[in-house]
Amino acid sequence: MSEALIETIHLKKHFNTSAGVVHAVDDVNFRINAGETLGVVGESGCGKSTLGRTMIRLYEPTSGKVLLHGQDITALSKKEFRSVQNRMQMIFQDPYSSINPHFTIGETILDPLRVSGDSGDKTSRLEKVAETMELCGLPDRYFNTYPHELDGGRRQRVGLARALVLNPEFLICDEPVSALDVSIQAQILNLLMDLQDSRKIAYMFITHDLCVVKHISHAIMVMYMGQVVEYAPKQELFQHHVHPYTIGLLNAIPTTDLSRRGRERHLLTGEVSNPINPAPGCRFANRCPYASEKCREPQELTEIAPNHFVACHECARHA
Numbered sequence: 001m002s003e004a005l006i007e008t009i010h011l012k013k014h015f016n017t018s019a020g021v022v023h024a025v026d027d028v029n030f031r032i033n034a035g036e037t038l039g040v041v042g043e044s045g046c047g048k049s050t051l052g053r054t055m056i057r058l059y060e061p062t063s064g065k066v067l068l069h070g071q072d073i074t075a076l077s078k079k080e081f082r083s084v085q086n087r088m089q090m091i092f093q094d095p096y097s098s099i100n101p102h103f104t105i106g107e108t109i110l111d112p113l114r115v116s117g118d119s120g121d122k123t124s125r126l127e128k129v130a131e132t133m134e135l136c137g138l139p140d141r142y143f144n145t146y147p148h149e150l151d152g153g154r155r156q157r158v159g160l161a162r163a164l165v166l167n168p169e170f171l172i173c174d175e176p177v178s179a180l181d182v183s184i185q186a187q188i189l190n191l192l193m194d195l196q197d198s199r200k201i202a203y204m205f206i207t208h209d210l211c212v213v214k215h216i217s218h219a220i221m222v223m224y225m226g227q228v229v230e231y232a233p234k235q236e237l238f239q240h241h242v243h244p245y246t247i248g249l250l251n252a253i254p255t256t257d258l259s260r261r262g263r264e265r266h267l268l269t270g271e272v273s274n275p276i277n278p279a280p281g282c283r284f285a286n287r288c289p290y291a292s293e294k295c296r297e298p299q300e301l302t303e304i305a306p307n308h309f310v311a312c313h314e315c316a317r318h319a
Ligand SMILES: Nc1ncnc2c1ncn2[C@@H]1O[C@H](COP(=O)(O)OP(=O)(O)O)[C@@H](O)[C@H]1O
Pocket: 015, 017, 022, 023, 024, 042, 043, 044, 045, 046, 047, 048, 049, 050, 051, 273, 274, 275
């Protein structure tokens, strides 16, 4: 197997709260190769953002490892981590929350170079900013404008430029198009795919909307209450998904496909609860139309087809 660019091993992030221990990320394992995209999908509260933040140590993991080119970056001291930090960046749903409204667009994109101690002189830094703005489809005339003067799509391009100016190998995109109109969403997704082609960046693309990751992902991982319930190459997941939660998410997508219309549709009812001191069994069982006594036992992720894993004893038995 080729070396993954980034890999997690038994990664956990638990939060101690007055109500108990929240198992926000609970033993998550996956790998992403250079230039590929992993789509991470699940309803709000499933632990997607916590996973992203823990991977780049915005949160310190409770346990487990994150390997970048095989090196465990969670074991690095804060100082050592700084040398790899630039290689991993994250963009968010609302770029406004991560940019300083008093900075111009030019200053916003320049800032990470300054903070990271980029060795170049002022001219070379400005050249990098201009190059990155062009790459992200931001005309030079925006250099001296302020974030509030731009619409949501252009602001997301600024968020992206700010992450890309450091030339990362790995970019976590946390719902970057969820707040945008559908036509603008497509522009940003196309831009991300073009950048991946030209720069071979690996993406972890987080979304609650399976439609969004359908085109851009190489593999898809479905999360539920901090755990992986199904994980497969993209085609395989769309054609042969088996976990009742994945089926529920896919059924939530409106379809014009007549062959799917007549089929029995099970829709997700209820909502995700907080994974506080969770019981050992399947966390989806209380919403699952097929739940049985056996679901109270821990569910192993089982490989049911090449690289297709599912954490459901019943699905694995029938696969
Ligand atoms: N800082 C925190 N302290 C306590 N609980 C948290 C914290 N951040 C997230 N959580 C909880 O962890 C779970 C996963 O949250 P999150 O990662 O934001 O989910 P998602 O991004 O999938 O919507 C939720 O139950 C949430 O309430």
